[in-house]
Amino acid sequence: MKSVRLVAAAFLALCGAAAANAPAPSVVPYPAHLTPQAGEFTVDATTPIVFDRADALAAAYFVDLLRRSRGIALHRRTGANAITLRRDPSIGGTEAYRLDVTPHGVTISAGRSAGVFYGTITLWQLLTQTPGKSPRLVVPAMHIEDAPRFAWRGLLLDSVRHFQSVAFIKSFLDAMAREKLNVLQWHLTDDQGWRLEIRKYPRLTQIGAWRVPAGGQGDIDPKTVKPRLYGGYYTQAQVREIVAFAAARHIAVVPEIEMPGHAMAAVVAYPRLGSVPNPPTAVSSDWGVFPYLYNVDDKTFAFLEDVLTETMALFPSAYIHVGGDEAVKDQWKANPAIQAKMHALGFADEDALQSWFVARIGAFLKAHGRRLIGWDEILQGGVPPDATITSWRGIDGAITAAKAGHDAVLSPAPVLYFDNRQAEGANEPSGRGAIVSLGDVYDFDPAPTSLSDAERAHIIGVQANIWTEHIREERNAAYATFPRAAALAELAWSPAAMHDHADFFARMPAELDRYAAFGLPHGPLAADPAPLSPTIRDSHELALCSSAIVLSIEGPQPFTGPRPVFLHDIINPCWIWKNADLAGVIQIALTAGLLPFNFQIGADAEKVARRPAATPDGEFEVHLDTCDGAKIATVPMSQPSPGTGLAAARGPLAPQAGVHDLCFVFTRPALDPYWALHTVELVH
Secondary structure, eight states: OOOHHHHHHHHHHHHGGGGTTOOOOOOSSOOSEEEEEEEEEEEOTTOEEEOOGGGHHHHHHHHHHHHHHHOOOOEEOOOSSOEEEEEOTTSOSTTOEEEEEETTEEEEEESSHHHHHHHHHHHHHHHTSSOSOOSOEEEEEEEEEEOOSOSEEEEEEEOSSSOOOHHHHHHHHHHHHTTTOOEEEEEOEETTEEOBOOTTOTHHHHTTTEEOOTTOTTOEETTTTEEOOEEOOBOHHHHHHHHHHHHTTTOEEEEEEEESSSOHHHHHHOGGGBSSSSOOSSOOOOEEOOOOOBOOSHHHHHHHHHHHHHHHHHOOOSEEEEEOOSOOOHHHHHOHHHHHHHHHTTOSSHHHHHHHHHHHHHHHHHHTTOEEEEEGGGGTTOOOTTOEEEEOSSSHHHHHHHHTTOOEEEOOTTTTBTTEESSOSTTSOSEEEEEOOHHHHHTOOOSOTTSOHHHHTTEEEEEEEEOOTTOOSHHHHHHHHTTHHHHHHHHHHSOGGGOOHHHHHHHHHHHHHHHHHTTOOOOOSSOOOOOOOSSEEEGGGSEESOOSSEEEEEOSOSSSSOOOEEEEETTSOEEEEEEEEOTTOOEEEEEEEEEOOOEEOGGGGGGSOOOOOSSTTOEEEEEESSTTSOEEEEEEOOOOOTTTSOEEEEEEOOOOOSEEEEEEEEOOSSSSSEEEEEEEEEEO
């Protein structure tokens, strides 16, 4: 990719002194072809914008972006020195466009409406390369010919684990559009909730959309004297509103209706759908993989077809995502009727039964003009010939799919799982414990070298996922997404040959200024941890003793507002302060929270460290040098304050000389709840 310095030099050479103060083109994603020209063009409130009726939506969106971000209100009128949107049938490709900036005006040309729209996005970015509102905006003259590398440029938003408002989803879609992302996979059903109104089956949302939050049993409604339920769902009217909002921004909303696994909420609502005789009676607030699968009888398929019929009426997208992941088949194995059906169909195992299940749903979707897409587990046991794969368990699923002639979307964990933290430090919101930085995302290669050119053509795009088990607040969901979505957008749009890490980071400050103009929460460009205090540390500033399942998660209290966040390994909550100077330290002080052990982790639950308690609420222990070293402090714990979600405690520390590692652990009376360290202080 041309570096910022080379592009700036080209502008200076071609444009002379008039361009001396012109910024380099800080556009994200970067266009496929950009050629500087002589001169510049000025935009102010008198600049006409010219367009035909077919491009009225694109024009209105551009005018609104410029008004909101820079305070300039353009109007449709004729005249010289105009911004002109026009159709040119010679420009091939649904999303391709051409943009010409001269001293006498700007022309955006495209064969289709999406191309016109993306041309206006590029022009808006060229006009907003410096922060702040201004009555006059100047853009250097240039010629751009642009089209995306991939057709699928997506984000997944999980609205099941934590419910987001319609207003938030619209703002999320708006931010996607400004970076030319064009697919929102909307995760609407799972074990922890059913979020989509299905009129034929009202209990899906009456019962399946609500749960008692883990650790929230104390949040009692005084009117009912029962725990307040957490959840919500989207009415069909709201869905239509969101889908239309997205379509105006050339974003396809792909609904995800999970099957055959992740079905607990549906089974709670309609027990006959389950594969066990005594299914649960309430939606769980646990995270992880549940064993509840749909039954495989005709009545269950009739239900799923009814659900998909109403879903297709709401979502015009070509694809319907059916999940297919993490289907633990123990219940199928233990169900005599299911086993009898499996053998009657001639299947050797439950993977083949799942393949048949998915194929039957795929045939139903195909008959209604839609395409099935699912997670890479649907490859097990065979997959319908026209199915598309979303590869999340690394890139191997996409490679297998492409070699077999299936289209695939790359969405591998951890690099494209945006619920992983972006940086170190106590100020990061909650999420998974691993660090996936902006640079990590940008350096991901979406073109597997093990594929031939023909096979690589089956990689239709990339998608990042924002799972929300540990992201309760809407602003934190946005923070987790941006600016990493900008790196994803460039991977998905710009040609591979133009990929340049340093150049991308040089263009990103302007993008962050655009985020600020719209009040969009976002993470940092790069990790810049604050210096460590010699006497007090947050859990995020300590080393962990192990890294089996590392999470940075909120406590359950307070019930409203911000909550403390704890970094720990749920299998072994244990922290190390490395190289602590203990000279003159006489006490240890700490804050900690009690967290619900609401994790469905199967046999790994047997690996959870258990340290018996001597007092009713357990103790905080400090060990010298190693976790098996001498115990130099034991501090009894007491219940956290509901107002802060934290318990404060302190106790004497046996005098030590010099520098040592300190290992911190808690004892506990039971597995649930368990203590997690928030801060620790060495008191002199």
